[in-house]
Amino acid sequence: MFIIISTLLINVKAIAQQRVVAECTIVYAIAVDSSAADKNxxxxxxxxxxxxxxxxxxxxxxxxxxxxxxxxFYDKTKGSATILREIGTNKFITKLDSAQWLKEKEEFIDMVTTITKDTKKILGYDCKKAQLELKNGKVYTLYFTPNLLSSVREVDYEFKDIPGLVLEYEVVAVDGKKVRYSATKFNLNPVPASRFDVPSSGYRILNK
Known part of the structure; x- marks a missing residue:
């Protein structure tokens, strides 16, 4: 009985220490391993x-x-997304319902997640190391802080089951190309609602 109670207390403490972040801005720097990536x-x-x-x-x-x-733009309530792309003077918009959004993320089905004992401090947060292995051979190596959890865990769909907020990750494709994303700023200030306004004109519609 003592062991059971002690385990429950530990779990309750761990949950209490994790903060669900419902409003924030995170900025990541992107770096490419030039030795493995093509010039373009x-x-x-x-x-x-x-x-x-x-x-x-x-x-x-x-x-x-x-x-x-x-x-x-992702709406957790509806499970839908809108994607805006700008290449030069060309502007495109794609709207996906929940089924289309999940179809878009098929490569992450049945991926294998491994959390290791390695740790690293990022922006003052103690982070744990994890690795994701996809069926297509792509590998993600990431660091997340278990102290924070986004209110929209699907913001980066591949990390939706990671028990914390990802502050750094590296993607290695099958051909060896590597891209690293490292958080440089984490701001808990209120985000203007206007950030989530989707333009109603000026974009060419691209259907999936």
Whole structure:
């Protein structure tokens, strides 16, 4: 009985220490391993950044580089997403319902997740190391803080089952190309609702 009670107390303490973040902004720097990447990929992602916005059940991911920009708006309540892409002067919009969104993420079905004992401090947070192995051979190595959890865990769909907030990760494709995302800023200030306004005009519709 003592062992059972002690285990319950430990679990309750762990849960109490984890904070669900319902509003934040995270900025990631993007780096490409030039020894494994082709020149076009390296050039396109030079000085690129990724920004995640969370507000309640809504999330937005901006990928910004000198060659293109992309914004993904995800509504957790509906399970739907809108994707905006800008390449030069060309602007495109794609709207996905929940079934289409899940279809878009098929590569992450049945992936194998392994959490190791390795740790690392990022932006002052103690992070644990984990690895994701996809069926297509792609591998993610990541660090997450178990002290924080996003209110929209599907903001990065591949990390939805990770028990914490991912602050750094590296993606290695089958051909050896590597791209690393490292959080450089984590801001808990309120996010303006206007960040989640999707343009109603000026974009060419691309259907899936």
């Amino acid at each position: 990929l390296a050039d396109n992602l030079k000085s690129a950044s990724k920004i995640i916005y969370i507000k309640g059940n809504n999330s937005r991911i901006d990928l910004i580089s000198s060659a293109f920009s992309q914004s993904i």
